[in-house]
Amino acid sequence: MPGYHSAIGPQSIHTSGTTIPPMNSQRRRLLAVSGGALTGGLAGCLGFINRNEDLEFSSSPGSVSQDALDSTGYGEHEIEEAPVEETFEVAGQSRTVRLTNWHAQYDRAVDLQLLDRFQGAVFSVFSTPKFEIAGRSINPIDRWDTDRIVGMVQDRYEGLADLRRTGEYTTPMLGAEPTITEYEGRADITGTGVTIDLQLHVSGAVDHGDDFLLGLAVYPDDLPGEDDAVRTLYDGIEHEG
Template sequence: MNSQRRRLLAASGVALTGGLAGCLGFVTGDEDLEFSSSPGSVSQSALDSTGYGEHEIEEAPIEETFEIGGQSRTVRLTNWHSQYDRAVDLEPIQRFQGAVFSVFSTPKFEIAGRSVNPIDRWDTDRIVGMVQDRYEGLENLQRTGEYTTPMLGAEPTITEYEGRADITGSGVMIDLNLHVSGAVDHGGDFLLGLAVHPDEIPGEGNAVRTLYDGVEHDG
């Protein structure tokens, strides 16, 4: 797997984890805290019907230590990033793993009855901006529309974007579509989904909707 492809797969998880890390300083108190989410996944039936397969399900932990009132305090979050992909045929590159769907889960932790995790307050422009910062080859991103689709018993709004990127390491820029959901509150965690695929692949938007509808979570 080329480095460009690996970076694209990892970009959303790394970006969201990094974004959350910068917010932990708002957690006040004098005791160490630890919060864990359970991973999201995609049902086998949704994978079979779309041709996607599991690439990797990995922990995306955060640990930060702060000095508060002269005392040290550590906050730990266990997030999860689940990644799926499928091969596509695209001239002149031929066949490559060019369609990606990922699910990010993070704990909905509370302090004194107040939700502290800010991810449910992030709009999709902010999420896409963080991914673009992590994946430098993603260019000319523009919002093109939105739709709603079932996910974990909710109907989140999915925002669509168009952009260009070299995701094969070949130097060939490809027109891409991105689909980004807002956070869904489920089982004590927040989950969101992000899909990336070449613009020229017919019917891929329907496949993405099937994957969103197939998201599962045991939280």
Template sequence: MTREPTADETTDADALTRRRALAAAGGVALAGLAGCTALDVATGEEPAEFTAGTATVADATLSETGYGLNEVTENTQTREFDVAGSTREVRVTSKIAEYDKAVELFGERYQAAVFAVLATPRVEVLGQAFNPVGELSDQERAQLIVDRYEGVSNLERSSEYTTEILGTDADVVVYSGNGEIEGTGVSVELEFHVAEAVEAGDDYVIPLAAYPTVFGDGENVRRMLNGIEHEPASEDN
């Protein structure tokens, strides 16, 4: 977590820090193609591109929960592999919408809680949907949001629940642990909410949330999950 920047203070380095863990998920999705022969990438000279739509949280939900949009970013991973003796390039673009809630400590405001929604494309392999992100374990998905904090330790699975995400009942696992608020040296107890992958048109959507336990933000996280909307990519992949 970082101190909430002003417009003048925001830098490219800050943006990279905010999304360092979540952006890696695009690479996870692409890595799953290694060794696969996909009918839709077996022919043609141009790169085969798969681009996700955008999953965001409804404005009405944001006003109820106190979260605000930080940014929506894209992460594109490229890989070349051999198909029938020819080299073909595949590009997979995931999109990440990140929301924050700030807290005041020592007279300054810091980004204390984060809610992120990852949308990654469904890649068709031999006519069947391939979902490498959905195949990650709960703990592997948790790591995508755990890495937003410093020195996280004692990570334990504490509970789970089911709630509606994009019209589907989805399982959400809650983890607890200890971590440090970056730049303050203050250690706090944290809660992490990790949802399973949900199908949304041609994409898979994975919501992730984290906040200091003292926030008691569990119900707000549930509202955020219920308020997720998905807009398909504007062009065919």
């Protein structure tokens, strides 16, 4: 699938005496953290699948419609596989379970006084298979509350701190009306010495087709109207599963 290319190149930016590292690496870290955290959280659950054969389950990627992207100014950065593989012992023999998850990543440039312009507003969609056995889904992600999800993200991104719940709302997503939990916090922008206040919006998992999907948004606190943009992105999530 085509990637999204920022107008900001790999050069460093100098503002107010602060040298900002290449925005591509900073954007990559912000975008990748949610997918990496969720994939890592799933990895510890696979050993509970007590079967006598190797197992493999795959999800279909989620995405955001072009209409939603156009109306919010976001662009596609990357849609990539987020696989998990775990090997464990059953009756003295090694068994392997493989999951193919997907992480879709979108962003847009924002203007901040200290940092000039960078890809600081991020929206991601994570899909993971239900991996049913005997008709019963044993993927734990639909039992994770948003506090647990945010805790995983915070553990993955060391510069994220002081996260606290501030509210919640419901919004359309894939034919459902999931509750989106809002958080406030602070984040260090890697290599700059600059800390910004930010907002996080996190959905619980939505059951759609053969998969579970959830969405996560991160953006600087002082962006006017961004909460409406995030609702549009949630409503624009698409999935063939």
